[in-house]
Amino acid sequence: MYKTSCKQTPWGVADQEEQIAEGIVSYATPSHGGIGLSSERWKQLKRVHPNFRTFCGMAGWLEEDCDWAFAAITWPMEFPPRAVFHAVLSMAADYNHRKLAPDFWQSAEGRQAEAIALEYATTHEPEAREAVLSVGANLGTEVTL
Numbered sequence: 001m002y003k004t005s006c007k008q009t010p011w012g013v014a015d016q017e018e019q020i021a022e023g024i025v026s027y028a029t030p031s032h033g034g035i036g037l038s039s040e041r042w043k044q045l046k047r048v049h050p051n052f053r054t055f056c057g058m059a060g061w062l063e064e065d066c067d068w069a070f071a072a073i074t075w076p077m078e079f080p081p082r083a084v085f086h087a088v089l090s091m092a093a094d095y096n097h098r099k100l101a102p103d104f105w106q107s108a109e110g111r112q113a114e115a116i117a118l119e120y121a122t123t124h125e126p127e128a129r130e131a132v133l134s135v136g137a138n139l140g141t142e143v144t145l
Helices: 039-048 068-074 081-090 108-124 126-138
Strands: 016-021 024-028 033-037 061-063
Touching: 033 039, 033 068, 039 068, 061 068, 068 081, 068 108, 081 108, 081 126, 108 126
Parallel strands: none
Antiparallel strands: 016 024, 024 033, 033 061
16 A cells, blocks of 8 residues: 655656565656665575666665566565566566566466466466566576476
8 A cells, every 4th residue: 555755766756666575665756667676675585686787776765667577586485477478578677677587487486476476377367477487588487386
C-alpha cells in the first residue's frame, strides 16, 4: 500500500512510497519513479550482479522502466509472481541482459525467478509461457516445471 512521501529520489521528490520488503521501497514522483534499496540490499544486488550499473547512475536507485527488474529477479520471493514474470521477460532486452552475471540463471536466485515466472505464465498467461522458456534458453539455461 502506497503512503504519502517526501523522500528525495533521482527523479525528484517522491509523492508516494511503498515498502516492498525490508530495504526495498518503491517510490513514485509526479513524472517518474523507481525502487530505492538499503545499503545492505545494494551490496547483495552487486554480489549477485557485479556488472550491474544503474540507469540513473546512482548506487541503490533502480529506475522503474528497466532497472526495477533486477530487484525482482534478485529477491523473487519478495515480489508478486506477476512482477517476477515481467522482470524475467524484461531480461531478454539487450540493455538488461548485458548487465547480468554470465551464470545468473544457474544461480539459486535465477532458477527461483524463472520458476516463479514460468508458473505464473502457465496459470495466468499461457500464451507467454514459451517466451519465459526462451529467456532462459537464450541466456544459457532451461527451466521446467
